[in-house]
Amino acid sequence: MRFETAAIHAGQPPDPTTGSVIVPIYATSNFVRTSIDQTDGYEYSRVSNPTRAAAETCLATLEGARYALLFGSGMAAETAVLGLFKPGDHVVCTRDVYGGTVSLMNRIAPQRGIQVSYVNALDPQQVADAIQPNTRMLWLESPTNPLTYVLETPALVEIAKAHGLLTVFDNTFATPYLQNPLQWGVDIVVHSVTKYLGGHSDIIGGALVYNRDDLHDPLWDQQAVGGGILSPFESWLLLRGMKTLAVRMRAHCENAMAVARFLEEHPKVERVLYPGLPSHPHHERAKRLMRGFGGMVAVYLKTDRAGVNRFCTGMRYFRLASSLGGVESLVGYPATMSHSSLTPEERAAQGITDNLVRLSVGIEHIDDLIADLDSALAAL
Numbered sequence: 001m002r003f004e005t006a007a008i009h010a011g012q013p014p015d016p017t018t019g020s021v022i023v024p025i026y027a028t029s030n031f032v033r034t035s036i037d038q039t040d041g042y043e044y045s046r047v048s049n050p051t052r053a054a055a056e057t058c059l060a061t062l063e064g065a066r067y068a069l070l071f072g073s074g075m076a077a078e079t080a081v082l083g084l085f086k087p088g089d090h091v092v093c094t095r096d097v098y099g100g101t102v103s104l105m106n107r108i109a110p111q112r113g114i115q116v117s118y119v120n121a122l123d124p125q126q127v128a129d130a131i132q133p134n135t136r137m138l139w140l141e142s143p144t145n146p147l148t149y150v151l152e153t154p155a156l157v158e159i160a161k162a163h164g165l166l167t168v169f170d171n172t173f174a175t176p177y178l179q180n181p182l183q184w185g186v187d188i189v190v191h192s193v194t195k196y197l198g199g200h201s202d203i204i205g206g207a208l209v210y211n212r213d214d215l216h217d218p219l220w221d222q223q224a225v226g227g228g229i230l231s232p233f234e235s236w237l238l239l240r241g242m243k244t245l246a247v248r249m250r251a252h253c254e255n256a257m258a259v260a261r262f263l264e265e266h267p268k269v270e271r272v273l274y275p276g277l278p279s280h281p282h283h284e285r286a287k288r289l290m291r292g293f294g295g296m297v298a299v300y301l302k303t304d305r306a307g308v309n310r311f312c313t314g315m316r317y318f319r320l321a322s323s324l325g326g327v328e329s330l331v332g333y334p335a336t337m338s339h340s341s342l343t344p345e346e347r348a349a350q351g352i353t354d355n356l357v358r359l360s361v362g363i364e365h366i367d368d369l370i371a372d373l374d375s376a377l378a379a380l
């Protein structure tokens with residue numbers, strides 16, 4: 001089964017009891033047993049539920065994996081990974097990660113006696129140098145948020161493997177349509193399915209996807225015993241979203257490329273970062289590792305903070321809101337939104353300046369999107 005077909009059919013045969021073409025929402029907490037000795041089948045919906053199972057099978061297939069577990073949010077999935085470690089363990093995390101991951105590493109990990117070191121994973125030597133005798137995990141994310149930098153993940157995984165580390169990769173921005181990190185030797189792929197996988201900005205959910213049998217029992221415990229599961233209704237919305245992942249991602253990539261090209265030529269734009277542009281510092285790497293360049297574009301505007309505010313609030317289609325990956329276009333302001341928890345010095349060190357905006361380019365008609373950006377730039 002090819003990707004587009006799996007997105008529609010994997011884990012989704014017609015319902016055996018009714019022939020329903022679409023997997024039903026099994027809105028039930030429990031399932032009747034056939035005997036007191038029954039050991040197979042569904043039992044209780046925290047532990048397993050048919051709608052969730054269908055979505056898990058579909059997502060696992062899209063990532064080329066044996067297992068997927070769905071959680072009530074991307075952060076619940078990430079917290080489940082942290083549950084694999086014990087006090088005294090140390091983890092290495094790339095500095096340019098999702099803000100919630102930073103909060104998890106800074107606030108939850110220490111409560112559990114887990115130490116964290118941040119590195120700039122664009123420099124593999126920094127990763128190697130940060131590994132200690134008690135290091136257990138390397139956490140990666142690429143393309144990065146908001147600057148769309150692309151890591152040399154296969155080389156980083158090799159370093160981690162040489163030291164026996166578990167490698168975890170947040171694939172939210174690229175989705176399995178554009179890259180499959182498990183093929184690079186990554187052990188666990190993390191997704192916020194809130195974003196492109198759901199695709200319609202109507203659910204919060206997360207996933208862990210992996211191949212290793214020895215990880216299944218401990219991670220399944222984190223889901224079924226930890227209890228942070230995705231509901232049947234949201235699993236169903238996710239199934240519906242994933243069916244169009246391929247067509248949506250093609251449209252996101254095409255529109256983002258056109259937006260990036262337009263902005264790069266615009267006199268009121270200082271710099272555009274999009275992995276599809278030849279000017280991007282990791283364009284060649286992105287071409288080698290990814291099947292497309294995604295829908296996220298970082299833009300440095302030639303204006304002051306007031307001008308940035310006019311730009312962010314003055315558009316008709318690009319709405320100023322958190323999150324990304326939905327069919328509708330969004331604009332975000334990293335300094336006060338995704339990266340507000342960093343100090344001004346930390347932001348400056350990461351290139352998150354006061355004139356930086358982040359676009360999540362949707363799948364509206366490209367002419368409308370360009371006209372929207374053009375008139376907002378004219379008003380700077």
Ligand SMILES: *Cc1c(COP(=O)(O)O)cnc(C)c1O
Pocket residue numbers: 073074075076098100141145170172173191192193194195204205206
């Ligand atoms: C949104 C996001 C998360 C967290 O997911 P939630 O569903 O909001 O909990 C993690 N990683 C990345 C890259 C994200 O964009």
